[in-house]
Structure formats: C-alpha cells, structure tokens
Amino acid sequence: MSGSNLAPGSSQRTAASADAVMKGHGFYNEHSRPQQKADSLGLPLLERAVGEMTVPQGAEPATVADLGAAQGRNSLEPMRLALEKMRRRTAVSTPIVVVHTDLPQNDFGSLFALVERSPESYLRGVENAFALAAGKSFYERIFPDGFLSLGWTAISVHWLSKVPCSIPDHVYAQRAGQRVRKAYAEQASEDWRRFLGHRARELRPGGELIVVAVTTDDTGSTGGESLMDLTNEPLLAMVDAGFIRPEEYGRMNMPAYHRTMEEFTEPLRSGTLTEDLTLKEATKAKFSDQLWPEYEQRRDASTFAGSYTEFMRAFTEAPLFAGLDADRTPADRERLANEYFERMRSLIEANPERARWDWQVALLRVAKKRASVSIY
Numbered sequence: 001m002s003g004s005n006l007a008p009g010s011s012q013r014t015a016a017s018a019d020a021v022m023k024g025h026g027f028y029n030e031h032s033r034p035q036q037k038a039d040s041l042g043l044p045l046l047e048r049a050v051g052e053m054t055v056p057q058g059a060e061p062a063t064v065a066d067l068g069a070a071q072g073r074n075s076l077e078p079m080r081l082a083l084e085k086m087r088r089r090t091a092v093s094t095p096i097v098v099v100h101t102d103l104p105q106n107d108f109g110s111l112f113a114l115v116e117r118s119p120e121s122y123l124r125g126v127e128n129a130f131a132l133a134a135g136k137s138f139y140e141r142i143f144p145d146g147f148l149s150l151g152w153t154a155i156s157v158h159w160l161s162k163v164p165c166s167i168p169d170h171v172y173a174q175r176a177g178q179r180v181r182k183a184y185a186e187q188a189s190e191d192w193r194r195f196l197g198h199r200a201r202e203l204r205p206g207g208e209l210i211v212v213a214v215t216t217d218d219t220g221s222t223g224g225e226s227l228m229d230l231t232n233e234p235l236l237a238m239v240d241a242g243f244i245r246p247e248e249y250g251r252m253n254m255p256a257y258h259r260t261m262e263e264f265t266e267p268l269r270s271g272t273l274t275e276d277l278t279l280k281e282a283t284k285a286k287f288s289d290q291l292w293p294e295y296e297q298r299r300d301a302s303t304f305a306g307s308y309t310e311f312m313r314a315f316t317e318a319p320l321f322a323g324l325d326a327d328r329t330p331a332d333r334e335r336l337a338n339e340y341f342e343r344m345r346s347l348i349e350a351n352p353e354r355a356r357w358d359w360q361v362a363l364l365r366v367a368k369k370r371a372s373v374s375i376y
C-alpha cells in the first residue's frame, strides 16, 4: 500500500483519496462471498429489467454499466445473465458493450484478467460483446446523455463521496451519536441524489437501472453493528498501546453509510429529483450470515475467525489505513495493518457470535421514462 496523500492533522478526505476502497491483487475477489450472495438477490429484477427495457437494434451498440465493479468476480454472473437475455432481444449484429466502472485506483488489472480468461465470463457465451472500463466516481457524470441501456450496481452505493465529519471514538458513523449520524445521513442523501441525477441523464429512454444495496431493518439496524464494533476495538487498543497515533485514529473513518429504504426511495417517489425516473420495484430482502453454517457444523473458531478477518480486510484495510500519517513507510503500514487484523482475528476467535452478520438488502429497479410520441 502506498502513502496516504493526507496532510497530518487533516480530518476530511474523499473516498477517492484512499488507495482504493477494496484491497487489491484480487484479494476482494477471493473474500467476497457474502456480497456475491447479496448480488444474487438482484438477479430476478435484472432479468425483468432486460425483458422490458428498450434495446437498440441494428449496428447501434447496447451499453451496460456495471457501477462499482471492484475486481469483477461478483459481476460475472449478473453480466452474463443480462447479456444472454439481451441477446435474445437483439440480432448478433448489435454489439453489446459492458463498461465496468469504479474509482480510478481500483484493481482493474485483476478485473480484466478474470473477464478475459474466466470460463464463467460473459465474453464466452455471447457473441459480439465487449468489455471496457471507466475509472471515475459514480457520483460524477461518466457517460454521455442517453448512452446506457442498462445499469447495475451492487453493494457499492453505501460508500460516500467523502467523510463529512470525523467520528469520535468509532470508525463507523452508525455507531456514533446523533450529530455524526445526521452529518452522514445528509451526505448520503446528497450523494444518492447526485447518483440518480447522473444516471437519469445517462440512461436512454426506456433504459433501466438495478440497485442492490445494504439497508437497515425497521429499527434502523443493518445487522452488522457488532462487526462494526469489532472493527473499532483493535484500533482503540492499538492507540492505547502507542502503535497508532491519536490523530491517525481521528482520521480512520469509514466513508460509509447504510441508507434506509425510505432514504433510497424518497427522491424517486416524490418526483422532486427528476420526472424522468420511475421506481418500478423496491423490496427488501434478508439473508443469514454466509460463513456461519460452516462454523456451526465444525465448531472450528480459528478457521471461522480467519475467513471473517479476510472478508473484513478486503474492504476495511484501504479506507482505514489511509488515515495513517504521511511519514509512515510502506513497511510500517504493512506491519500496523497485520497487527490490527491479527487482533481482530483473535477477538472473533474468542467469541465467534460477535462477527455474525445477518444482512438486510434493498433491491431497487428504476427506469427512465420512454420518450413520448407526438401525434400531429
């Protein structure tokens, strides 16, 4: 991991200022089984969207955006499903282009190695299909007006464009007091409106967007609060031990917020954001912890703790350790991260129940209105 671009003492940073959000060299691909399960719940909506959306015919390409693709493994199945279904609605002469998007620092190398070589790749089964990439935040404009037939985003929009304020004594806003939670909720609302506003321009009339996202239950709980505490505790212990400086800990904020269903659907239902988008489906789904059944069967706390720590490391290391001071060498950073994840592993091994996360997922299907036909 390379150095942070923060000045010591700076408390705010954008999500893009971390090296990347996911741990590189294909690490996220290897440790993202729960996210894959969440993605699978969006597939029926994706199938319905492809069945009903407008599809270009002739030589004009149909373009699909995979927004927040990470290293691509969890995108293979949704993209394959979408392309196979689209191909049934178009002649082979209509090219289909998939654009995988993520932050510029994303590990696109691992993504392309997989998309080009995996037997499960959508490029295998669908003729005249192309894989491209765009390294740009989805809170900005990525595509020209009317360019996209279909958008897919899974387990990505909880990442905010920036940390709106620092979090005293925690790394997750959802475990903080009201003032911090309000600032994060406002940032999440602003980001979500920007995300939808850009997609409203980029989708072609009749195009569709599927969103799979972590959400909360009716009490405001994501189900992952205990894990959030497990993320924080080793850091506090390392500050006490003098390994991590208090100012560094002060910058170790996760730029993440899990919106409620109301927060997801409000701008789409009220029509305040744009008249162009309609909410076609909005449902909530749950699934239980994907690593727990294996633990329950074998009672092997050490293996469970190891797997859980790697799952956590895949998405927490880069955003947390971007908070280290600029004078930390790459070797310091590696040593501190290893120490931190070893402490997390021990906490989980001592009490596996604390890591258990039963997920709540929002499934949204949004369409851009079709062009009205004028009759003279």
Ligand SMILES: C[S@@+](CC[C@H](N)C(=O)[O-])C[C@H]1O[C@@H](n2cnc3c(N)ncnc32)[C@H](O)[C@@H]1O
Binding pocket: 015, 020, 021, 022, 032, 035, 036, 039, 067, 068, 069, 070, 071, 074, 075, 101, 102, 103, 106, 136, 137, 138, 139, 153, 154, 155, 156, 157, 159, 160, 161, 315
């Ligand atoms: C948990 S991964 C999800 C990957 C994959 N879609 C899946 O379902 O497993 C979240 C991805 O969102 C990306 N991301 C975070 N903020 C982003 C932003 N503002 N614009 C584009 N991608 C972003 C991260 O870099 C990361 O690769």
